[in-house]
Amino acid sequence: MSTFDMVAVGVVLAGAFVFIAGLIAILVTAQRRPYGTELAPIKGSPSRGVLWAFTLGLAPWAKESARIHWLAYIRGAIFHIAIFVGAAYLIATPWLAQIPEPLRLVLAVLFGIGALLGLAGFWIRLADPIMRFLSTPDDYFALALTTLFLASAAISAYTIEYLPAFWIISGITLAYAPFGKLRHFIYFFYVRVFLGLTFGRRSVLE
Amino acid sequence: MTSTAVTEQNKMDLAREMLAKLVDRRVLAALEVCVRCGICTESCHYYRSNPKLEHTPYYRAEQVRRVYRQFLDPVGRAFPGWFGAKATADEALSKLAETAFASCTLCHRCTFECPFGVETAEIMRVMRSVATATGYGPEMLIEIAGAAIAKEENADLFREIFLEQVKELEKEVQDSLGSSKAKIPVDQKGARFLYVPLAGAHTIIPQAIIFNVAKESWTLSMFDTANYAVFLGDAEKAKRIAMRIIKEAEALKAQEMIITECGHGYTAMRWEAPKWFGRPLPFRVRNIIEVLDEYIRDGKLQLNPSTNGEPVTYHDSCNLGRKGGLLEEPRRVIKAVVGDFREMTPNRLHSYCCGAGSGLVTAPEWTDIRLEAGKLKSDQIRQTGAKIVVTSCDNCRFQIGELSEHYGLNTEVTSISELTAKALV
Incomplete structure (x- = not known):
C-alpha cells in the first residue's frame, strides 16, 4: 500500500467517523424536540399512511408538480438513486477486486449518469432566476461534492487504480454531510413518516 | 441603547x-x-x-x-x-x-x-x-378571537339574546316542516348530539329541519364553532375558545359534538384540540356532513334529487378535505341530493384553495390579494359549467360568492346541509 493509499484510507475513515458522529448528533437533537402526538380518535390508518408516503405518495404520475417538472423530477430521482447506490458501493470498495467486471461497468455507467445529472443541477439552479436568488453557497458546494463523489465513483468502478481518489472525495463528502444541506437525507425519512402518520390517521390518504 | x-x-x-x-x-x-x-x-x-x-x-x-x-x-x-x-x-x-x-x-x-x-x-x-x-x-383576527372569549365571559348576557333568536328560528323551522312539534332544543341534558353552528341562520335552520325529520336527539350550542385564534397561531386563546364548547358538551353530557360546515372549526376541534389539551376529548367529534352521510345510508331521510336540478359542483375546503379527511362523505351526500353533479379538476387531495383560507377572508386590506389568489378557483368553477357551487366551509362560501361576482361566474353558493334540506321529500 502506497503512502497515497494510506492517506486515502485515513481520509475516508475520518470522514466516516465525522459522518456517524454528526448523524448521531442530528438524531439526538431531533429526538429531543417535542412531538405533538395525535390524540384524537383515529379515522383512517397511520400505518397505511406511512406505506403510502413511501410508495404512491412518491409516484411521479400522482403529482401534478412532477408532470410539470418531469425532467427535473427524473433528474432528481436518478441522481439520488445513484448517490444511494454510490454509498453502498463505497462500503463495498475494500472488496472491489472481487466484484465482477460487468457489474462494475454497470455501476460505472450509473455513477457516470449520476455525475452528469449533478452537473445538470448546476445548470437548473443557475438558469432559473428564482432558484438562483434563493441558492446559498452551501447549495452549490453540496452539489459539487456529490457530483465529484459520483464522478470519482464512476472512474474507480471502471479503473480500480483510481479507488484512493474516490476514497478521499468520499471522506470529504461524508465529513461535510452532517453540517450542510446534505443532511436533508435524514430528515427525508422523518418528513415522510410524519406525513403518513398525520394524514393517514385522518383518512386523507385513503 | x-x-x-x-x-x-x-x-x-x-x-x-x-x-x-x-x-x-x-x-x-x-x-x-x-x-x-x-x-x-x-x-x-x-x-x-x-x-x-x-x-x-x-x-x-x-x-x-x-x-x-x-x-x-x-x-x-x-x-x-x-x-x-x-x-x-x-x-x-x-x-x-x-x-x-x-x-x-x-x-x-x-x-x-x-x-x-x-x-x-x-x-x-x-x-x-x-x-x-x-x-x-392582524388586528381584525385578534379582535374576532377576543370577541369569542368575551362571549364566554359574558355568557349570561348573551344567553337571553340567544334564546330569543332561537325562538324566532324555531318558528321558521316549524313553518318549513308544517309542524308545531318541530323544535330547536337548547340546554337539553343527555341529548345524543351537541350541534355547534356558526353565527348565521343558514347554519341552524336547515340542520334543525334535518334533525327533526331524522328524529334526532340533539341540542343547540350557544357558542359558534369559529376559532380565529387558530389562524393567529395563538394556542392559549385557541384553547380558551375551544374549551367554552367542550365545557358545554360535558355539562350537557352529550355523546357527540357535531360541528357545522366550517373547515377550520372542524379540524380544530376534531384533530387539534386533543393535542392542545394533551388528552382525547370525552365525546366523539364529527362534522354534520358525516351525520348526513350516515342518515342517508341508514335511510333516515327521504330525498328527491330532482329538487336540486341545476348543475352543481363541489369545492373541497382545505381544512375539511386535505387536512380533515372528509373527501368522500360530502360527495356521497351531494350525489344523493342533486341531479347533476360535476367535479372540478383537480379535486380532493389536489384541490386548489379558494384563496380565503386561514383568516384571509376577515381583513378588508387583504380583499385584493384573496380575489387575485382565487382566480384559479374561479377558472375551475367556470370550466364545470355549474350553476351552483357547494362548499362545506363558511369562509370558502363567502370567498366563492365574491369570486362569482368579481369574475362574473353567475353562480350561487350554498352548503350541503341547505341542499339536503331542500331535497327532503
Missing part, C-alpha cells in the same frame, strides 16, 4: 424564544428537508394566479428557514453567509408576518406536490405564532 432599540431587542428575544418552543420535530424536519429544487412552484394558487418569486412555497418557507438558521442552528450561526442565515430585525419580522398571514392560506397543497413532502404550511403556522407573540398579528 434607545428605548426603541430595547423594544426591538425584546421582540427579537421573544421571537427566538417562541421559535425555540414551537419548532417541534415535525416543523424541524420541514425546515431541514427542503433542497430548494423548485418543483413545488406551480402547486400554489397564489403563484398560479400571479407568478412571482414571493408566491412560491419555497421562497416563503426559506424566509423563515433563514431566521431559524440564525436563531436555532449552531452551524448557521457560525457561518451565516454560507448557509443563508439571516440576521432578523424588526422590519424583517414585520415582513415575515405579512408573508405568513397574507401570502399563504396554510392549505397544505404544496406538501403533497413536493417530492419530499415539505410541510410549508406548518412552517408558516409557526411563523404566525411568532408574529402574533411579537405584536404583528
Whole structure:
C-alpha cells in the first residue's frame, strides 16, 4: 500500500467517523424536540399512511408538480438513486477486486449518469432566476461534492487504480454531510413518516 | 441603547424564544428537508394566479428557514453567509408576518406536490405564532378571537339574546316542516348530539329541519364553532375558545359534538384540540356532513334529487378535505341530493384553495390579494359549467360568492346541509 493509499484510507475513515458522529448528533437533537402526538380518535390508518408516503405518495404520475417538472423530477430521482447506490458501493470498495467486471461497468455507467445529472443541477439552479436568488453557497458546494463523489465513483468502478481518489472525495463528502444541506437525507425519512402518520390517521390518504 | 432599540431587542428575544418552543420535530424536519429544487412552484394558487418569486412555497418557507438558521442552528450561526442565515430585525419580522398571514392560506397543497413532502404550511403556522407573540398579528383576527372569549365571559348576557333568536328560528323551522312539534332544543341534558353552528341562520335552520325529520336527539350550542385564534397561531386563546364548547358538551353530557360546515372549526376541534389539551376529548367529534352521510345510508331521510336540478359542483375546503379527511362523505351526500353533479379538476387531495383560507377572508386590506389568489378557483368553477357551487366551509362560501361576482361566474353558493334540506321529500 502506497503512502497515497494510506492517506486515502485515513481520509475516508475520518470522514466516516465525522459522518456517524454528526448523524448521531442530528438524531439526538431531533429526538429531543417535542412531538405533538395525535390524540384524537383515529379515522383512517397511520400505518397505511406511512406505506403510502413511501410508495404512491412518491409516484411521479400522482403529482401534478412532477408532470410539470418531469425532467427535473427524473433528474432528481436518478441522481439520488445513484448517490444511494454510490454509498453502498463505497462500503463495498475494500472488496472491489472481487466484484465482477460487468457489474462494475454497470455501476460505472450509473455513477457516470449520476455525475452528469449533478452537473445538470448546476445548470437548473443557475438558469432559473428564482432558484438562483434563493441558492446559498452551501447549495452549490453540496452539489459539487456529490457530483465529484459520483464522478470519482464512476472512474474507480471502471479503473480500480483510481479507488484512493474516490476514497478521499468520499471522506470529504461524508465529513461535510452532517453540517450542510446534505443532511436533508435524514430528515427525508422523518418528513415522510410524519406525513403518513398525520394524514393517514385522518383518512386523507385513503 | 434607545428605548426603541430595547423594544426591538425584546421582540427579537421573544421571537427566538417562541421559535425555540414551537419548532417541534415535525416543523424541524420541514425546515431541514427542503433542497430548494423548485418543483413545488406551480402547486400554489397564489403563484398560479400571479407568478412571482414571493408566491412560491419555497421562497416563503426559506424566509423563515433563514431566521431559524440564525436563531436555532449552531452551524448557521457560525457561518451565516454560507448557509443563508439571516440576521432578523424588526422590519424583517414585520415582513415575515405579512408573508405568513397574507401570502399563504396554510392549505397544505404544496406538501403533497413536493417530492419530499415539505410541510410549508406548518412552517408558516409557526411563523404566525411568532408574529402574533411579537405584536404583528392582524388586528381584525385578534379582535374576532377576543370577541369569542368575551362571549364566554359574558355568557349570561348573551344567553337571553340567544334564546330569543332561537325562538324566532324555531318558528321558521316549524313553518318549513308544517309542524308545531318541530323544535330547536337548547340546554337539553343527555341529548345524543351537541350541534355547534356558526353565527348565521343558514347554519341552524336547515340542520334543525334535518334533525327533526331524522328524529334526532340533539341540542343547540350557544357558542359558534369559529376559532380565529387558530389562524393567529395563538394556542392559549385557541384553547380558551375551544374549551367554552367542550365545557358545554360535558355539562350537557352529550355523546357527540357535531360541528357545522366550517373547515377550520372542524379540524380544530376534531384533530387539534386533543393535542392542545394533551388528552382525547370525552365525546366523539364529527362534522354534520358525516351525520348526513350516515342518515342517508341508514335511510333516515327521504330525498328527491330532482329538487336540486341545476348543475352543481363541489369545492373541497382545505381544512375539511386535505387536512380533515372528509373527501368522500360530502360527495356521497351531494350525489344523493342533486341531479347533476360535476367535479372540478383537480379535486380532493389536489384541490386548489379558494384563496380565503386561514383568516384571509376577515381583513378588508387583504380583499385584493384573496380575489387575485382565487382566480384559479374561479377558472375551475367556470370550466364545470355549474350553476351552483357547494362548499362545506363558511369562509370558502363567502370567498366563492365574491369570486362569482368579481369574475362574473353567475353562480350561487350554498352548503350541503341547505341542499339536503331542500331535497327532503
